Amino acid sequence: MKIAKYIALVLIVLIHSIPFYILVNLSFKPIEDTSSKWMPSQQFQVDNFIHAWQDAQLGRAVLNNGMITVTAVILVVFIGACASYPLARHQTKWNRFVYTLCISCLIVPALTILVPLYKFIVDVGGINTYWAIILTQVTFALPMTIFLFTGFISTVPREMDEAGLIDGCSRYGIFLRIIFPLLKPITATVV
CATH class of the missing domain: 1.10.3720.10 (MetI-like)
Known part of the structure; x- marks a missing residue:
């Protein structure tokens, strides 16, 4: 019974972590990278944050x-x-x-x-x-x-x-x- 609770807890955490994963993954991808949102980028680009900060003032x-x-x-x-x-x-x-x-x-x-x-x-x-x-x-x-x-x-x-x-x-x-x-x-x- 206790194992079922822990499995359910892990599943809930994983389900709630999916949008966060997609957000972080897409935020580090270069603009030219059109691969799936699920696939991690080959190179991480921090410039996206700098451009977002400057463009949005x-x-x-x-x-x-x-x-x-x-x-x-x-x-x-x-x-x-x-x-x-x-x-x-x-x-x-x-x-x-x-x-x-x-x-x-x-x-x-x-x-x-x-x-x-x-x-x-x-x-x-x-x-x-x-x-x-x-x-x-x-x-x-x-x-x-x-x-x-x-x-x-x-x-x-x-x-x-x-x-x-x-x-x-x-x-x-x-x-x-x-x-x-x-x-x-x-x-x-x-x-």
Whole structure:
């Protein structure tokens, strides 16, 4: 019985390895080599990777991706934390409405607003700009971020706020010096 499990496991691994083998095999073949995708090449050509990197401008794409991602993550963490603190600490009708509105944005599929969003970005001149993609990423990430941060801040005892007030902190000081450093675990989740 154990041997049958190992044979099945080996077969599954082999079946899942086939596309990877074909990918690696074809990527090292010269353009002139028209042999079967199953047959290994007689000579390995590394220039294919260099040409692909240069022709697709992958260096520029990596830099763009890095800049967009880092900026969007910083904005999402900062804005989400700043918005979540009053929503978690002050349970007013207005705050509950704003929180419910943020959470309700989670149920809207992104594809339903894709066409109007694209039209809006075209109208404001945001095509091929960093700020448009960064703001779009931040906008789509904020509802989940606010949900997570608000839930986490609600678990932090209010006595920490009161102790900060007694020590002379303003509300901003309480958030920046006491609450925000406590958000490291949930910030890691958001990031």
